[in-house]
Amino acid sequence: MPVGELHARPMRINFGPSHPATHGTVRIVLDLDGEKILNADVQVGYLHRGFEKECESGHYYQNIPYTDRLNYSSAMLNNVGYCLAVEKLFGIKTPPRCEFIRVIAGEIARITDHMLCVGAMGLELAAMTPFLYLLEGRELALDLLDALCGARITTNYIRVGGVWADLPEGFAPFCRERLDRIAGLVDDAHRMLTDNPIFRQRLEGTGYLPAEELIAYGVTGPLLRAGGVALDLRRVQPYLVYGELDFDVPVGEHSDNYDRYLVRLEEIRQSRRMVLQCLERIPDGPVNADDPRIRWPRKGKVFNRMEELIDQFKLVTEGDLAPAGEVYAAVEGANGEVGFYIVSDGSGRPYKCRCRAPSFSNMQPLARMITGRMLADIVPTFDLINMIGGECDR
């Protein structure tokens, strides 16, 4: 029934900022005609903490913990992105073992991110059980990160020119065992969700936006790949050792929520493939670049030798003196292209550190996706965009 006949105006309601389904504090102002969305105004910025400004006051190594707090469900990938950008600025090459470790750590982080996204989306569509399985799997993956770097979420593991520590003893069998259990849990969630008629009705055809528009909005990651565009930085501009690995990039064709869900589920499997290959092929050798401009000297030498002690003092207090210049480096994060643009004036601190956050671009088409649709379509659409407040608002 048209609005006029009921002598009622469209109702304006707030969806968020603290709605249970807007994890990550975002506010959507909705004009509703019954349950139909006439107009949507997406407002982000509730989690702004000044990451970029804060980076200007810290040495290059001091900003690595802050990158953990961008996308906190896959912190490792942000670490990798930031360190690759700084390494590009310095023009250094990391040893192969380090690159393999970074890929292993990054792919485990990607698994945790996708599991959280799919699980939380299921939870908000009232599928509680798959959520529990996926979170259990996520905990198993976080155990791996814990063994690797001593922290589950805020990893602070990757260093400029290397990694904090080598793989712990017995990591490969531990990792294989855990990845097998995770694969089993993902399959269970898949059995419960993918074919479920209610679930399919909620996802199929909702949140549709053609690929051209997604590209125009600057969307990257699984959201764009579900639209049929095989843009994956691991494939189109391989960094680290992705060029040597055998994996597939899953793409969808309908560009709706169901394809986004399927793409994410498939990416978990592909990430597992990548980690297993890396564990097979990882070479021995040093994990840190042998570059005294960047890497702090070995502790054994710091304790016993004067030169290394002086080195340590200089590197900690002055920071790594970067050559002046500008660089941009990007990695494929869990939600899309995570890029860092660093301007250096030759001092130990970045003059400017800009973060290209995938969640921010991915949030842009949300209003287009939900306008004209039902109120209930917001939840799966928003969840599969997987906006992470820390990253979107920085």
Added chain:
Amino acid sequence: MPVGVIKVARPAPTLAQRRPWLALLVGLWVATRHFFQSAFLFARGRQNFTVHFPEQRFLQPPAMRGMPVLVRMSNGKERCVACGLCEWACPTSCITIFPAETADGVERYPEVFDIDMSRCMFCGLCEEACPEEAIVMSRQVEIACYSRRGSLWHKEDLLVPRDQLQTRLDYLHRHYDA
């Protein structure tokens, strides 16, 4: 190695689509299997997954980064020589050190060594910067307190005997001296 592109297979509307109770059965089957797996493990005294905190503790790996503490040597003194490198390295400036001099062989010691745990983010950069192995990340994470003053830890609270930190020190030595 060329990277392939695969199209995610959207399952054709299956039998479960036309018979919703079939989907229900599949879901029930998966959930029941999980239930009996957990029940079986529980009956044998092994939890599948849940850890009953605080009666049971999570088994932490050697790499575990808890709160930073100061190492107390066997003579009861701190190992720290108040060089201030951890203060420099700390991204959140949560460490405050006032150095002082002593007639001992080490010559310097921290008169005040405070860590504001409400600002500390357990990143471990202080430990990495320390040239004396005097500040290390312990396995302690249960540091909740009732007031803001309670989250300011002084030197006396932070000192931990060296043998209690052996796991962490062994872990660090593994790749510091390699």
